[in-house]
Amino acid sequence: AQSVTQPDIHITVSEGASLELRCNYSYGATPYLFWYVQSPGQGLQLLLKYFSGDTLVQGIKGFEAEFKRSQSSFNLRKPSVHWSDAAEYFCAVGRETSGSRLTFGEGTQLTVNP
């Protein structure tokens, strides 16, 4: 069965600092990988996705993620965090043959200090 682990429950960074959120997945073949962001009281918004091809993917709001098959990881990065980036971030994995059923990690809560 597929699974996703987000090792960091809560991360605090200063505004302007760089950010890396970790995501490790378990799946036997090439996965579909996603990062979503959820602001308080809101639904989830897609930041970026990886299906195939270039392992470094660019997303919205200045985020990027790198797929590393050897490490089963799909870490999310941003070079300079803004206060508006404070939110909860979810990594998710899906399978090509599963009708887009996604398995989500438990999320990483990001706090941004001024």
Added chain:
Amino acid sequence: NAGVTQTPKFRILKIGQSMTLQCTQDMNHNYMYWYRQDPGMGLKLIYYSVGAGITDKGEVPNGYNVSRSTTEDFPLRLELAAPSQTSVYFCASSYRNSEQYFGPGTRLTVT
């Protein structure tokens, strides 16, 4: 496009009551999903549908039912509500295996 809409936004139910959570999408997506999100947890898939007339169970289907009579609508039915069903419910849709688009959620409390 309105995207994925959900009603109601909030609801309080008494134990044993039933209700239907509504979900509509106007993107002509064939796939639709229902998730629940418990505090401090990720999303768990309840049911999903790959097209009108086709539904299937997800990870946590017990206590819920769904139907999909049209492409646009995917209601979630709670029968005999229990405190364990207190959660935030999200509906989502996608075109085949592409990214899923989420509604704003329904916050349900069962007391």
